[in-house]
Amino acid sequence: xxxxxxxxxxxxxxxxxxxxxxxxxxxxxxxxxxxxxxxxxxxxxxxxxxxxxxxxxxxxxxxxxxxxxxxxxxxxxxxxxxxxxxxxxxxxxxxxxxxxxxxxxxxxxxxxxx
Amino acid sequence: xxxxxxxxxxxxxxxxxxxxxxxxxxxxxxxxxxxxxxxxxxxxxxxxxxxxxxxxxxxxxxxxxxxxxxxxxxxxxxxxxxxxxxxxxxxxxxxxxxxxxxxxxxxxxxxxx
Numbered sequence: 001x002x003x004x005x006x007x008x009x010x011x012x013x014x015x016x017x018x019x020x021x022x023x024x025x026x027x028x029x030x031x032x033x034x035x036x037x038x039x040x041x042x043x044x045x046x047x048x049x050x051x052x053x054x055x056x057x058x059x060x061x062x063x064x065x066x067x068x069x070x071x072x073x074x075x076x077x078x079x080x081x082x083x084x085x086x087x088x089x090x091x092x093x094x095x096x097x098x099x100x101x102x103x104x105x106x107x108x109x110x111x112x113x114x
Numbered sequence: 115x116x117x118x119x120x121x122x123x124x125x126x127x128x129x130x131x132x133x134x135x136x137x138x139x140x141x142x143x144x145x146x147x148x149x150x151x152x153x154x155x156x157x158x159x160x161x162x163x164x165x166x167x168x169x170x171x172x173x174x175x176x177x178x179x180x181x182x183x184x185x186x187x188x189x190x191x192x193x194x195x196x197x198x199x200x201x202x203x204x205x206x207x208x209x210x211x212x213x214x215x216x217x218x219x220x221x222x223x224x225x226x227x
Contacts (some may be wrong), residue, residue: 036218043118044205044218089157093213100212101147101170104157 002027004090006105013080014113021075021108023064023090030095033057033066033073034102038087047075047088082112118219120206126225127196135191135222139208146189147209147216148181152202160204163189164212196226 007022025031035047035057048057053068062077073090090105119138127133139146148160159173163183174180178196183189193200203223207216 043220044207046215046217049215091157100145100164100209100216101159101162101173102149102157102216103159104149106156 002031002092002094002103004092004103004105006088006090006108009108010111011108012111012113015082016079017112019075019077019080019084019110021088021090021110023073023075023105025071025073025090025092027071027092027094027103030068031092032095033064034091034093035062035064035073035075036089036091036104038089038107040086044089080110080112082114085110085112118206118208118217120204120219120222122222123220124223124225126227128227129198130195132192132194133196133224135193135204135224137189137191137206137208137219139187139189139206140217141187143208143210143217144186145209145212145214145216146183147207148189148191149205149207150202151205151221155202157205160191193224196224198226200224201226 003026005024032051034049036044037047048059050057050066056065064073064075087107087109089107091102121136144165146163151157161181162170178194181191203221205221207218209216
């Protein structure tokens with residue numbers, strides 16, 4: 001079956017540090033890949049997505065590249081801010097078109113110190 | 115509406131009671147999803163509605179869980195004879211069409227005592 005594995009957390013960084021959050025997946029075919037973010041007290045929001053191999057999703061300074069050869073979709077940001085403190089979820093949606101339910105990783109909590 | 119809304123935001127119930135959780139999707143969205151977020155299991159898919167098609171119930175953990183979607187809009191998730199392991203945040207999402215970006219509501223936090 002489909003699965004998403006995220007690195008263990010939590011992660012604590014100082015403001016302006018470089019961020020990498022690892023995400024790998026197992027799926028048949030060509031899934032779409034997503035990063036969702038959950039800010040404190042708020043609902044899940046789509047951060048970025050990529051729908052085919054070598055696509056790069058980007059938003060709010062975050063980037064992730066769909067790497068089919070390594071089945072990865074690592075999230076990166078060059079300089080984090082305190083406002084980036086949140087829980088980040090990697091997710092996939094099967095590419096077969098028959099179902100559109102998302103499979104999520106366990107999430108990782110990021111705390112950014114001033 | 116502007117976004118997906120869910121009610122109640124918090125629900126505390128006693129073991130063995132039934133609960134109903136409500137989701138109002140974004141107007142015009144044809145697909146509606148329920149997920150559960152719990153400490154031990156992370157975010158899990160429960161059930162998915164697309165238009166007038168039969169729902170995908172493959173994620174429901176037991177027959178105590180059921181959901182319906184009336185008139186292609188509002189959905190209600192019902193948990194019968196609640197157990198302590200049902201304590202979680204129940205999230206609803208909708209998308210314009212199946213396969214489009216899913217937009218999530220704020221969730222209902224269910225606590226079973």
